[in-house]
Amino acid sequence: MGNIFDFLLVNPMTNALMLLYGALGNSYVLAIIALTLIIRLAILPLAIRQQISAMKMAAMQPQIRALQEKYKNDPQKLSEEMRKLGFNPFSGCLPLLLQFPILIAMYQAIVRTLAVTPLNLVELGSHVYSFLPSIASLVPIESTFLGIFDLGLPDRYFIIPILVVVSTYLANKLLTPPSTDPTTQQTNQMLQLMMPLMFGFFMLSTPAGLGIYWIAANVVGVLQYYITKPILDRARTQHGLSVPAAPATASAASTAALTSASTPAAPPPKPKVKVKATLRVNQSASVRKREEERRQRPPAR
């Protein structure tokens, strides 16, 4: 399995990164940025499809809620009716899940090409293509950046970890869609705070080159959001969603945060007050009914 993963993804990325490094004047930072751009362009159709799919699911929410209410005691019938409706809970996150291997492969390609240790260098040698002998002449790569950062070592000035934290936070804030479910919304808010801190923490002990990748990925993710916004807006209008769309699933939103919000899922969240208002409007009939019953109940003695 590992060999197939290497063959299909890690090896092509490793070799592409080395070729870009050579083509861009032996600048590893430019090579990372270029490869991040190329990958994002390659998976752009997939990302857009995922977003549109998530919107479709969001558009179906009222019908789904009605069905859930109607068949709350008959899960089999419920799933039948949902199927008839065309609801597929995985359609939103499947394309996103398909992007995961690409991100993991990119990470591995960076670790290999940086070749911080002798072990990394042996591994790099076993994964470069023999039919590209010119790659060997580029090894070991020049890992100094701006004369102060050694991309192969953790950043002792903490500049890159701080930039990772800030860029991840801002990208997540912009790209994680708001949710109609308060629990999901709260979880998202927590993840938006926790994830950047966690990445920043990891960056303290990992090569600075990986930090550069995270920063580039965040910036490219934001750019991608603005580029694809017209397409998504059109799709949103088509599905009659004039308000911020809900994510397909809570996990999709969490995943967006986990992957440094690699793809835009919906427009940026509205200010907190507005979100609350939206939540109130979108609360299901059953919830409102339960709240009404609670209010009418005499207080417990």
Place this chain on the structure above:
Amino acid sequence: MLELAIPRLRWRAAALLGALALALAACGGEPQPTSFAGITLIGDRAYLASNLFVHKLDARSGSELWRFPAQQDGNNPVGPFAGRPVKLRDAIIVGGTLQFAGAPDNRLYAIRDADGVELWRFVPSPTAKEFADGVATDGKLIFAPNGDHTLYAIDPSQVENGAPRVVWTFKTGNRLWSVPEVAEGKVFLPSLDHSLYALDAASGQLLWKFTAGASIASTPTFYEGVLYVGSFDQTFYAINASDGSVRWKAAVDAWIWCQALVDGERVIVGDVKGKLYAFDRATGQRLWTAQTGGPIRAQPVAVGDSLYVVSFDSYLYRLPRNPTPREDGSVPLERVLENGLGRRLLSTPVVYEDLLLVPLFDGDIKLVAVNLTNAQKQYEVRVVP
């Protein structure tokens, strides 16, 4: 709804923090080695430098006579260690290599052979980096290649203020990750800057320089005035040791990071894609090849009628010393232990009587002794920090 959400939120937060704590806990324990263990056999004693410790072992039984440090101090760790330990007079010299996550241990250590007590430790310069493959010696000086591109020649007989004197240094254009070959008063130094340097051992003066198409990471093998060395440029070279001229060169299929073995009229070497090659020592003609399942970094070993080679794929392979190749020039390999040794194998084994002592790259088991007579494991050296 929101009130109900809060306990769930707390639960999720606790789960996330728990997962983070688990991930951090997994980072504890013995760190993954970054460079290759080394073993040296002197008489019936084996010296093994492997990650957190240097061990002196009884080669017959594998019992530990001492380890350095006796215990790792979390506040003041030493090592990790890599490369073959070298004995000079009453001291065992080892180098500290890269620590996990890239922070370098840039010190050389001298350990008293009798009891494993530290004699001195030495940082050659404030900008020095890792000693990724240990050191070499000519019996007088220690030649210590460093990740800061510099070869340090030090004299351990002149210790001042607890550190030996640096006799000379030689700067190259890139990292030095392999020990030099020392022969006939010369130091033959491979560098990742694509060059092989010949230096005068006493003065450090450059005698000649040979430049290949890519990095030279393996230690050259000196034999009868010729150096045999491979490069990442997918070429194996025979170079005249007197002037650095190329006697012959042969194309291979991948990078070479394996010290060649001169076996009679043949030179045997492996590449990082697992192929073993035999060349005619005089002409460079390819005689046969054999394929293993992973990179070959360790030097092959000849014992009796057999050649042994270890591979990254965890297997110890055997083949006849004079094999008859098939029509396509390939030779079949036999696995000595059908299930392999369970870990990546990247270090050159040593032979003690009927035992082959094979260092393992990672894991608790640091060394396996394979009985070559019955092809069974004789003993394992397991280290619990």
